[in-house]
Amino acid sequence: MQEIIDKYDTMGSSYLLPIILDAEADERKQYKSAAQLVNSKLKKLGEQIGLPIPLTSYVARHAWASIARSKNIPLATISEAMGHDSENTTRIYLASLDTSVVDKANSIILKTL
Structure with missing residues (x-):
């Protein structure tokens, strides 16, 4: 876990991972966009491993x-x-x-x- 945190270090940001990239833009919109991308990737991963429900x-x-x-x-x-x-x-x-x-x-x- 620490390796991931170190790799995506967000010095100066209040976020652990770099999902909010533009401090001037709407943070909620950026968060929702990142969440949609993550969920899309998780769904594909779940399908690849044959999960019976969307991941x-x-x-x-x-x-x-x-x-x-x-x-x-x-x-x-x-x-x-x-x-x-x-x-x-x-x-x-x-x-x-x-x-x-x-x-x-x-x-x-x-x-x-």
Whole structure:
């Protein structure tokens, strides 16, 4: 990770990576453009390796949070890694990810039909 940070050093910028290149231009527009490019590349990568769903930065974020929780990573650590302002935000986010109980219930019901 440090190699990537060093390679794309953004001295004088408040950003870790050089996604906002023109300080005079609309930062939000530049960010959205960079995010679209990353998601486009991730989607192609996912297709190349045969993923059943489109790979996006959201999917990666969702997967990371789910795996962290399943490995009993402390909520404070997950919250910090996700960039949430509070652990309550992280609790809400994680609650929205936990569909395993509902999935199991649906499976049981479908088997009886």
